[in-house]
Amino acid sequence: MTMDPYNLTLILLVTLATFAMRAVGAIVMARVELGPVSAAAFEAMPVAVLTAVIAPAVLTQGLPEAIAGGIAVLVGLRAPTAVVIVVAMATVAAMRHLLG
Amino acid sequence: MTARKQEFLDGFRLVLPMLVAPISFSFITGATSVQKGLSAFEATLMSASVFAGGGQLLALEVWYEPQAWLLVMLAAISINVRFALQAASVQRKINHFTPLQRWLTIASLTDPAWGMSEVRHLSRQVTFWFISGITVPIYLIWVFGTLAGALLGKLIDDPAKLGLDFGFIGIFIALAMPFWKRTGALPVAIASGAVAIAAKLAGFAALYVFIGAMAGVAMAGFMAHRQAKRAQTP
Numbered sequence: 001m002t003m004d005p006y007n008l009t010l011i012l013l014v015t016l017a018t019f020a021m022r023a024v025g026a027i028v029m030a031r032v033e034l035g036p037v038s039a040a041a042f043e044a045m046p047v048a049v050l051t052a053v054i055a056p057a058v059l060t061q062g063l064p065e066a067i068a069g070g071i072a073v074l075v076g077l078r079a080p081t082a083v084v085i086v087v088a089m090a091t092v093a094a095m096r097h098l099l100g
Numbered sequence: 101m102t103a104r105k106q107e108f109l110d111g112f113r114l115v116l117p118m119l120v121a122p123i124s125f126s127f128i129t130g131a132t133s134v135q136k137g138l139s140a141f142e143a144t145l146m147s148a149s150v151f152a153g154g155g156q157l158l159a160l161e162v163w164y165e166p167q168a169w170l171l172v173m174l175a176a177i178s179i180n181v182r183f184a185l186q187a188a189s190v191q192r193k194i195n196h197f198t199p200l201q202r203w204l205t206i207a208s209l210t211d212p213a214w215g216m217s218e219v220r221h222l223s224r225q226v227t228f229w230f231i232s233g234i235t236v237p238i239y240l241i242w243v244f245g246t247l248a249g250a251l252l253g254k255l256i257d258d259p260a261k262l263g264l265d266f267g268f269i270g271i272f273i274a275l276a277m278p279f280w281k282r283t284g285a286l287p288v289a290i291a292s293g294a295v296a297i298a299a300k301l302a303g304f305a306a307l308y309v310f311i312g313a314m315a316g317v318a319m320a321g322f323m324a325h326r327q328a329k330r331a332q333t334p
Binding site for chain 1 (some may be wrong): 124141158168179239266269274293312317
């Protein structure tokens with residue numbers, strides 16, 4: 001059982017930041033009325049963050065990642081989460097083997 | 101059967117078909133954590149205390165960047181800010197809970213617990229035991245799945261060969277899918293994706309997610325502003 005002070009500090013900070021998001025919602029956001037523009041901006045947060053993670057990872061790393069990402073998106077239109085995860089990993093592994 | 105037990109089973113039955121996602125997600129989170137230099141104990145501790153996979157994985161991406169203490173918090177905040185909206189909405193439906201029950205619910209809020217409580221509320225009062233039926237199995241899977249991933253991930257000598265590193269992106273694509281399908285999502289996705297790519301290529305190694313996301317949020321605000329203006333002018 002190893003514990004590194006650096007790792008433990010960062011784990012604590014991530015825990016606090018995540019708890020703060022949940023708590024702020026229950027305490028503050030419940031009492032604040034959002035205008036239409038700020039409400040739309042807030043609602044767009046998930047899609048904006050997720051796309052900002054996915055697009056660079058898929059499109060700037062190379063051909064295997066681009067092909068696997070594209071296939072995973074197409075599969076995701078119909079298939080459940082677990083299938084998308086497996087397809088993404090299997091395709092990138094196969095493409096790295098074929099192209100790498 | 102007592103009412104509490106019935107409520108717990110109701111929640112449990114609803115969450116059962118969804119548990120494949122946390123099983124694979126937690127395993128990858130454990131394997132990734134160890135790959136990034138955490139011990140199996142630290143990886144499991146992180147899952148037990150943070151209990152939000154997207155934020156954990158994103159934080160690990162910037163774990164060793166300069167000013168990591170700030171970047172990991174930005175990572176957690178930017179991907180978990182949705183919990184603020186979900187908690188705000190759930191909070192109104194659980195006012196009848198005891199304070200302890202209410203805070204346990206808020207501190208352990210997940211996408212499924214939020215979504216299913218919203219649906220449940222349409223037909224009847226949401227109870228603490230109903231939410232527990234959803235959250236308890238997810239939490240147990242999350243913690244033990246992370247441990248399993250951390251222990252077994254170590255045995256794999258080259259995770260990239262098996263595509264394990266890309267499982268993280270698979271998870272994010274699956275998470276994004278219902279949001280991408282919504283009307284109005286496309287311009288936001290294009291703005292955040294394009295700016296994130298540009299920022300990454302420009303050398304913002306750790307901040308590109310945040311910069312891209314802000315561009316997407318600005319696009320959403322701009323679209324709403326334009327729509328509001330159009331509605332005013334006859």
